[in-house]
Amino acid sequence: MKNLQIQIEVSTELYCKNPDSSELGRKIISTSIEMINEMGFESFTFKKLGIAINSPESSIYRYFKNKQTLLIYLTSWYWTWTEYRLVLATTNVKSPAERLNKCIEIITQPVEVDDDISYVNEVLLSEIIFSESLKAYHTKNVEEKNKIGSFKSYKSVVQRVSDIVMEINPLFEYPHMLISTVIEGAHQQKYFAEHLPALTDKIKDKNAITTFYKELINQTLNIK
């Protein structure tokens, strides 16, 4: 059941040629995920990627307009995949509070096991999302990118979890604010723990961040 193959569809606006459609395309995705993880998004370039996969830079440009679009592609893939995970984890769970709890776990924790089937390493990809995804939408051309649907899958995840919040507390005025605060917060806190520990607290166990945001939500929505 765990290993059934699902096909992640990414909006056609996010690539020139679908990387899923060829060997080279898949190599571009899998290798870029590894490289961005190792060197960070700024240091990563198409030239370096070309050398790593033994293809000229110009071939990569046939798949992606530029490296920002590649990052958006990756985040889009991640959030589409994550929405599947949310659906899977919440179907047949009656209690909305329990469903919300499950969702918070999924959105606040990096992925720990790769399914080993596709060319996308989900563990490394989730690391990228946690540490680099905000660079996908913190640019001068956000609105343009947003207009062509670049952030649709992320927004969809926020909407889905917000819907559960509204189910629990229909009078709560800021469900989207709450959920995007939790998602972005969880990413940041992990980053702080690794690089700027003074901005966060001693992480006793690896679930501390999830625990914190669960509590935050339960208190805010008066659950239990």
Added chain:
Amino acid sequence: MKNLQIQIEVSTELYCKNPDSSELGRKIISTSIEMINEMGFESFTFKKLGIAINSPESSIYRYFKNKQTLLIYLTSWYWTWTEYRLVLATTNVKSPAERLNKCIEIITQPVEVDDDISYVNEVLLSEIIFSESLKAYHTKNVEEKNKIGSFKSYKSVVQRVSDIVMEINPLFEYPHMLISTVIEGAHQQKYFAEHLPALTDKIKDKNAITTFYKELINQTLNIK
């Protein structure tokens, strides 16, 4: 009382030559604040700044090693200044809950009036902090920058507000997480409201974000 001049001291590690010490230095600061606001940090370059202030690019490099360091200088200035504002707003307020409330207002709202005395336009600077400051520490060399004290003033603000949280609820385990979540969250929500509204909620009045985070904190700490 409002207009008494305070001298903001920025760590000497953050500049080559103190921009506060010369006409050119002050022009670099005031003009870069305007330009970063207008065009965003990515589009801003020392070459463009040089043209704007009618000085060669190389003169700017005599003050700042590079544009990232300039951004860190600006954020450092802002947080040092903000800590003064926090002190001013909380001295002689006995109730810690009331002090915390005041602090949340200050850290979640952009500045609205400039003191018109110094060469630093605080209104524009706070806009930069809200929309661009995360770029100051989201780089490959964060730890190196952190080691030389680049983020000291930001950490100091987080610490100060966390101390109030601990005063209110000494058993609360995650005061720094809570406060940095609120600061970063407020910045992001403002950005979302402007560029990606689906990730936030209808902002009825301009204090909606502050209201949201005040409530979040009050609920989390069981205040009132």
Added chain:
DNA sequence: CAAAAACGATAGTAATACTATTATATTTGT
């Protein structure tokens, strides 16, 4: 008023983020 420091003007470099061209290899429709 002499020495030091700051500034302006100009030039130059390596890296980045692309675009363009053309020959070769591979796929695919019939």
Added chain:
DNA sequence: ACAAATATAATAGTATTACTATCGTTTTTG
């Protein structure tokens, strides 16, 4: 099986960015 279409490799080239270096002139300061 083969011609046509498509994909890729190889190479070259451009504009911009992020600097560094040099040097003559002005300004400051002890």
